[in-house]
Amino acid sequence: GAGVSQSPSNKVTEKGKDVELRCDPISGHTALYWYRQSLGQGLEFLIYFQGNSAPDKSGLPSDRFSAERTGGSVSTLTIQRTQQEDSAVYLCASSFDRGGGYTFGSGTRLTVV
Amino acid sequence: DQQVKQNSPSLSVQEGRISILNCDYTNSMFDYFLWYKKYPAEGPTFLISISSIKDKNEDGRFTVFLNKSAKHLSLHIVPSQPGDSAVYFCAASAMGNGMRFGAGTRLTVKP
Numbered sequence: 267g268a269g270v271s272q273s274p275s276n277k278v279t280e281k282g283k284d285v286e287l288r289c290d291p292i293s294g295h296t297a298l299y300w301y302r303q304s305l306g307q308g309l310e311f312l313i314y315f316q317g318n319s320a321p322d323k324s325g326l327p328s329d330r331f332s333a334e335r336t337g338g339s340v341s342t343l344t345i346q347r348t349q350q351e352d353s354a355v356y357l358c359a360s361s362f363d364r365g366g367g368y369t370f371g372s373g374t375r376l377t378v379v
Numbered sequence: 380d381q382q383v384k385q386n387s388p389s390l391s392v393q394e395g396r397i398s399i400l401n402c403d404y405t406n407s408m409f410d411y412f413l414w415y416k417k418y419p420a421e422g423p424t425f426l427i428s429i430s431s432i433k434d435k436n437e438d439g440r441f442t443v444f445l446n447k448s449a450k451h452l453s454l455h456i457v458p459s460q461p462g463d464s465a466v467y468f469c470a471a472s473a474m475g476n477g478m479r480f481g482a483g484t485r486l487t488v489k490p
Contacts, residue, residue, distance in 0.1 A: 270422075299477060299478060301480070307482065308385075308468065308480055308481055308482030308483045309423070309468060309470075309480035309483075310480075311477045311478065311479055311480065313477070314476065314477035314478070316475065319475070322475070322476050322477045324476075324477065325477055357422055357423070359422070359423075367413050367415070367425030367426075367428055368425065368478070369425070370415075370422030370423050370424070371422050372420075372421060372422050373422055
């Protein structure tokens with residue numbers, strides 16, 4: 267597609283349930299990032315995929331968070347046993363390389379009630 | 380860990396004047412720096428970048444300056460326009476690692 271696509275755009279879930287957030291990067295982009303932005307906060311790095319290299323998972327806040335990138339394209343961020351503090355906008359970005367910056371999706375707004 | 384810091388949460392300037400947004404970093408392995416602009420309810424959009432081998436990069440009204448010894452970079456917007464009002468994020472990356480963002484500075488350009 268022309269841009270980075272994220273789905274769903276909004277998700278309301280009950281505390282304790284699992285959620286899956288999807289990111290379709292721009293075709294051909296080898297790098298993919300997940301970030302989250304909590305209300306009034308900056309962009310918090312979660313995980314980074316680069317080609318076939320082992321992902322940089324250093325930003326995942328707990329073992330309830332995991333992400334996969336299948337076939338070097340689509341990525342899924344999974345949050346297990348959601349908590350209210352997980353409520354945030356989850357942003358995905360992709361890039362061909364570091365030089366021109368990353369293209370961000372519009373994000374998934376997750377609300378845990 | 381706050382490896383990238385934007386210490387000013389907000390900045391207000393008059394239209395036509397210069398806007399200067401500042402950013403400090405702690406990780407000496409960072410070798411690529413970027414600025415992003417974000418409007419409400421949208422994802423951030425890439426604005427300008429600079430590699431650590433340079434100390435200045437200019438693109439139209441936007442100039443980024445890098446001071447490696449001080450681990451400091453700044454974004455200059457001149458002249459500032461009301462449409463520049465947005466949140467500006469500084470970001471830094473090291474080869475093979477995730478890009479880290481600052482907390483953002485909300486710029487308001489008053490007509």
